Amino acid sequence: MLRISIKTHNSLLLKDLFQYIKTDSKFQNLASFTLLPAKSKSFVVKKSPHVFGRSKEKYYLKTYLAIITLKGGRKKDVLSIFSLLKSSKYKEGLGLKFSFS
Numbered sequence: 001m002l003r004i005s006i007k008t009h010n011s012l013l014l015k016d017l018f019q020y021i022k023t024d025s026k027f028q029n030l031a032s033f034t035l036l037p038a039k040s041k042s043f044v045v046k047k048s049p050h051v052f053g054r055s056k057e058k059y060y061l062k063t064y065l066a067i068i069t070l071k072g073g074r075k076k077d078v079l080s081i082f083s084l085l086k087s088s089k090y091k092e093g094l095g096l097k098f099s100f101s
Helices: 011-023 075-087
Strands: 002-008 031-046 056-070 094-100
Touching (some): 002 075, 011 056, 011 094
Antiparallel strands (some): 002 094
């Protein structure tokens, strides 16, 4: 079983990747998708070093997590997933982690 963990800051990129894999006829019965809860961090930065806490900027960084589990253990299927993700237009902006079990 191959498990691919995906981490990104762009939720639309993650949804597009899921749609791309779901529409591919090779992987419809082979892959299952799990969306994990999003994590968010907040940052506060002062606008100017001379103003004492009156003007602050707040920034939020949201991280989206997902797991794709592939049920087939054939070498051909694993290599086709690697080539699909390598040649995909969605690979930029995605953090991918592969684990075998």
